[in-house]
Amino acid sequence: MIPKLIVHNSISLDGSTTGFEANLDIHYKLLSSYLPDAIIVGSNTAKTGTQFFCETIPPEEESDFRKPEIQPDDPRAYWLIADSRGILEGLLHVFRRSDYGKDVIVLVSEKTPEGYINYLKERNYDFIRAGADRVNIRHALEIANERYGFELIASDSGGVLNSILLEHGLVEEISLIINPVIVGKNGTNLFRTLEKSDIRLELLKNQIVEKQCVHLVYRVLKE
Incomplete structure (x- = not known):
């Protein structure tokens, strides 16, 4: 079974993610209100996102090689990071240390470098191998449901991964925080690589948050 998937993002009025x-307080407060079992992120978004957790990447410590102790009543989600090329080698401990997630589970493919797989094993990171070249997201989500019992996953990623999720019909809801700013021609569209057109939505919720932002939630209508 594939878990319910919600795309969550903060965008400008003209649809840019950058x-x-x-x-971030509003962003993560609303994201956590869904109580997701995991938050799926693409590797490029994750690499860029390390700057939000720390100004410079700290060196690894002995504790970074061990799984954190997780209490049964811990409400936080797991980080589910798609990284078939291993670009997060040397960076994953930033997410393991963050207050926003329980621990990291990495999605890899058959072509993922063995050096990166060894890096994950040495540090006791769980990983899901799905797909020949790139990560097969549908298969990976099925495994996540079977192995960990994940029933609700939220995407907190950029345009590439979100487009893939929509292309494959995996998204059930889209949650957008509209910020009162227009970026213009230098913006990065939320679904910039999406080739599928005419995806129909149904408005479920609209709410003003913090007097400035608008939170919109849509259901993705199935064909």
Whole structure:
């Protein structure tokens, strides 16, 4: 079974994910309100996102090689990071240390470098191998449901991964925080690589948050 998937993102009024400073308190407060079992992120978004957790990447410590102790009542989600090329080698401990997630589970493919697989094993990171070249997201989500019992996953990623999720019909809801800013021509569209057109949506919720932002939630209508 594939878990329910919600795309969650903060964007400008003209649909950009970059070129402005998002309110992370609002972003993560609304994201956590869904109580997702895991938050799926693409490797490029994750690499860029390390700057939000720390100004410079700290060196690894002995504790970074061990799984964190997780309490049964811990409400936080797991990080589910798609990284078939291993670009996060040397960076994953930033996510393991963060207060926003329980621990990291990495999605890899058959072509993922063995050096990166060894890096994951040495540090006791769980990983899901699905797909020949790139990660087969549908298969990976099925495994995540079977292995960990994940029933709800939220995507907190950029345009590439979100487009893939929509292309494959995996998204059930889209949650957008509209920020009061227009980025213009230098913006990065939320679904910039999406080739599928005419995806129909149904508005479920619209709410003003913090007097400035608007939270919109849509259901993705199935064909």
